Amino acid sequence: MTEQVERTADGNVITDILERNPELEGIGHYQYGWYDSDEAGKAAQRGLSEDVVRDISGKKDEPEWMLNLRLKALKFFDRKPMPNWGADLSGIDFDNIKYFVRSTEKQAETWEDLPEEIRDTYEKLGIPEAERNRLVAGVAAQYESEVVYHQIREDLEAQGVIFMDTDTALKEHPEFFEEYFGTVIPVGDNKFAALNTAVWSGGSFVYVPPGVHVEIPLQAYFRINTENMGQFERTLIIADEDSYVHYIEGCTAPIYKSDSLHSAVVEIIAKKNARVRYTTIQNWSNNVYNLVTKRAIAHEGATMEWIDGNIGSKVTQKYPAVYMVGEHAKGETLSIAFAGEGQHQDTGSKMVHIAPNTSSSIVSKSVARGGGRAAYRGLVQIREGAKHSKNNVVCDALLVDTISRSDTYPYIDIREDEVTLGHEATVSRVSEEQLFYLMQRGLPEDEAMAMIVRGFVEPIARELPMEYALELNRLIELQMEGSVG
Amino acid sequence: MSTLEIKDLHVSVILDDENTKPILKGVNLTINSGEIHAIMGPNGSGKSTLASTVAGHPKYQVDSGEILLDGEDVTAMSVDERARAGLFLAMQYPVEIPGVTMSNFLRSAKTAIDGEAPALRTWTKDVKNAMGELKIDPDFVSRNVNEGFSGGEKKRHEILQLELLRPKFAILDETDSGLDIDALQVVSEGVNRAHQGNEMGVMLITHYTRILRYIKPDFVHVFVDGKVADQGGAELADRLEEEGYVNYLKGAAA
Numbered sequence: 100m101t102e103q104v105e106r107t108a109d110g111n112v113i114t115d116i117l118e119r120n121p122e123l124e125g126i127g128h129y130q131y132g133w134y135d136s137d138e139a140g141k142a143a144q145r146g147l148s149e150d151v152v153r154d155i156s157g158k159k160d161e162p163e164w165m166l167n168l169r170l171k172a173l174k175f176f177d178r179k180p181m182p183n184w185g186a187d188l189s190g191i192d193f194d195n196i197k198y199f200v201r202s203t204e205k206q207a208e209t210w211e212d213l214p215e216e217i218r219d220t221y222e223k224l225g226i227p228e229a230e231r232n233r234l235v236a237g238v239a240a241q242y243e244s245e246v247v248y249h250q251i252r253e254d255l256e257a258q259g260v261i262f263m264d265t266d267t268a269l270k271e272h273p274e275f276f277e278e279y280f281g282t283v284i285p286v287g288d289n290k291f292a293a294l295n296t297a298v299w300s301g302g303s304f305v306y307v308p309p310g311v312h313v314e315i316p317l318q319a320y321f322r323i324n325t326e327n328m329g330q331f332e333r334t335l336i337i338a339d340e341d342s343y344v345h346y347i348e349g350c351t352a353p354i355y356k357s358d359s360l361h362s363a364v365v366e367i368i369a370k371k372n373a374r375v376r377y378t379t380i381q382n383w384s385n386n387v388y389n390l391v392t393k394r395a396i397a398h399e400g401a402t403m404e405w406i407d408g409n410i411g412s413k414v415t416q417k418y419p420a421v422y423m424v425g426e427h428a429k430g431e432t433l434s435i436a437f438a439g440e441g442q443h444q445d446t447g448s449k450m451v452h453i454a455p456n457t458s459s460s461i462v463s464k465s466v467a468r469g470g471g472r473a474a475y476r477g478l479v480q481i482r483e484g485a486k487h488s489k490n491n492v493v494c495d496a497l498l499v500d501t502i503s504r505s506d507t508y509p510y511i512d513i514r515e516d517e518v519t520l521g522h523e524a525t526v527s528r529v530s531e532e533q534l535f536y537l538m539q540r541g542l543p544e545d546e547a548m549a550m551i552v553r554g555f556v557e558p559i560a561r562e563l564p565m566e567y568a569l570e571l572n573r574l575i576e577l578q579m580e581g582s583v584g
Numbered sequence: 585m586s587t588l589e590i591k592d593l594h595v596s597v598i599l600d601d602e603n604t605k606p607i608l609k610g611v612n613l614t615i616n617s618g619e620i621h622a623i624m625g626p627n628g629s630g631k632s633t634l635a636s637t638v639a640g641h642p643k644y645q646v647d648s649g650e651i652l653l654d655g656e657d658v659t660a661m662s663v664d665e666r667a668r669a670g671l672f673l674a675m676q677y678p679v680e681i682p683g684v685t686m687s688n689f690l691r692s693a694k695t696a697i698d699g700e701a702p703a704l705r706t707w708t709k710d711v712k713n714a715m716g717e718l719k720i721d722p723d724f725v726s727r728n729v730n731e732g733f734s735g736g737e738k739k740r741h742e743i744l745q746l747e748l749l750r751p752k753f754a755i756l757d758e759t760d761s762g763l764d765i766d767a768l769q770v771v772s773e774g775v776n777r778a779h780q781g782n783e784m785g786v787m788l789i790t791h792y793t794r795i796l797r798y799i800k801p802d803f804v805h806v807f808v809d810g811k812v813a814d815q816g817g818a819e820l821a822d823r824l825e826e827e828g829y830v831n832y833l834k835g836a837a838a
């Protein structure tokens with residue numbers, strides 16, 4: 100049985116965990132329209148060129164191979180056309196973006212070392228509460244382009260787990276980067292992955308040694324705070340044989356007038372019999388283009404799970420992928436997309452079966468309201484030799500009104516005979532009878548609507564850690580406010 | 585002491601954007617706290633339309649007349665406002681709400697109706713007791729609202745809500761249909777408890793006199809062609825049992 104999120108009429112969440120942990124309140128509150136003074140961003144240069152790339156690499160004191168990789172990526176980026184098969188991306192002005200913003204000169208060791216305004220921002224995000232409560236194994240908080248605050252629990256360190264920002268990891272553990280960086284998502288994979296490779300900064304690096312199970316989730320929060328600043332974090336997770344790790348990425352952004360770009364790359368290697376779960380709830384403000392490439396390689400017997408929630412942003416294009424390269428590897432994606440007014444969520448997943456006896460599943464739930472567009476776009480590929488592979492896709496769309504739109508683009512590419520495939524897709528509308536029933540029991544229309552939508556996404560919400568389930572429910576309620584009338 | 589007064593009520597069902605069809609043609613009915621009124625009549629006479637209209641279902645349009653709850657016209661109120669004012673409709677076809685557990689739903693409804701969250705400890709006990717009385721398996725609190733429930737289970741859950749929400753007036757829209765004898769008895773006892781416990785007024789819509797063996801009406805109204813064609817005491821139900829509606833239908837056709 101899953102714990103349910105329940106609310107009083109005035110909006111207070113009443114759950115046992117909240118009664119036990121009142122400090123959790125802070126995590127779910129979404130009055131995130133504030134922003135603090137923009138000191139660091141002013142100095143940053145707008146526009147992209149070889150000089151900018153050299154400058155970024157130089158400031159980070161990187162090895163030459165990384166600089167060369169960045170420059171190579173820049174060429175790919177320049178050469179590749181803008182993708183035009185998904186959402187409208189014509190609003191992105193690459194010349195009007197700051198590609199690197201340094202917010203503090205050196206990394207803070209403890210919470211107290213952080214500048215007050217950054218601390219304040221994170222207070223609003225609830226990070227110190229989460230950390231004090233030891234709900235998180237280590238908190239890497241990314242503020243603008245560099246990780247400024249970072250802590251890892253001692254027992255994890257003792258187990259040999261490495262969890263640090265990617266820039267530091269490149270300096271301290273270059274061997275991992277030489278071996279794995281850019282191997283899951285090659286430099287020229289797609290235009291935005293190339294852009295990220297050219298200008299990446301920050302992100303998380305995780306290494307879990309063989310046989311180590313990280314029992315509590317590793318968390319990182321990202322936040323864009325400089326107007327017109329692109330955020331290009333780069334995450335690399337390596338789960339060695341028989342290990343387990345759950346990584347959680349939460350995103351929030353304050354509201355700004357002009358458009359922002361977020362283009363991250365996440366590479367994951369799950370070695371033999373490892374299991375990795377990667378959870379994202381993104382709530383970028385409604386002017387952010389969120390174009391992210393996430394991909395995992397699952398070796399023999401390994402399991403990769405993506406839990407991907409897309410609530411915010413103007414446009415999101417994101418299709419977390421699993422390449423099953425070893426026998427009995429498994430891939431799983433649970434995806435929630437919520438498209439409100441002015442939003443286009445084009446999300447889904449990609450499952451590539453390369454080895455025999457691999458299995459994957461994709462469950463996608465999307466909600467559209469207020470004229471928003473939610474699309475499921477998924478690719479299932481079973482390559483020659485991947486005998487006895489299995490895949491199942493379920494995508495359900497819920498339309499809250501008559502002006503919103505839902506699309507399904509299921510692509511299937513099968514090169515092997517003995518395989519099992521399933522595909523189910525449904526589109527439903529919030530029914531008059533459901534609303535009538537709930538309202539007859541006293542619930543105002545917007546609460547009734549939110550309850551129906553929460554119920555619709557519940558199969559995915561139950562997979563989230565408690566505080567994220569709460570956050571997701573709050574986000575849904577906020578999204579549903581003003582949806583009636 | 586409360587009163588639900590229906591005065592010269594004319595109602596049409598909305599078929600589509602342009603077309604409506606008149607169903608109720610001047611209904612008059614007054615129910616006081618503590619009274620049980622049985623509404624009987626043949627199929628298509630407008631009984632369920634009356635129930636849905638009082639609750640404010642958007643499919644029905646009030647053409648004229650009034651529905652007064654303690655003197656205040658509820659026809660301008662939204663569905664949830666009417667519910668919070670004390671009107672409860674036990675539905676004929678309770679709808680499924682996927683992903684929403686009964687416990688979540690019940691507590692949300694109780695909170696909305698009372699304007700404050702119920703005290704956790706007593707609430708849990710109340711729910712458990714009410715479920716026990718209605719012979720509902722305790723596991724049902726973690727099941728989704730009406731999802732996969734049998735017809736009888738759905739009806740018992742409607743009465744569970746009725747007992748927990750404690751409305752001023754309850755409208756039971758063919759709550760007895762599809763129930764076996766045992767379930768009918770359990771459900772009837774639930775209605776009687778709610779009725780006695782808080783002086784609830786009851787409008788009981790039914791085709792059959794069977795349920796009236798368990799829930800004793802103070803008044804019986806015969807509905808024919810969108811109007812009350814006859815009314816009387818409990819003895820009228822017995823007469824209907826013997827004669828059927830045929831006499832009234834002749835009258836309506838003439």
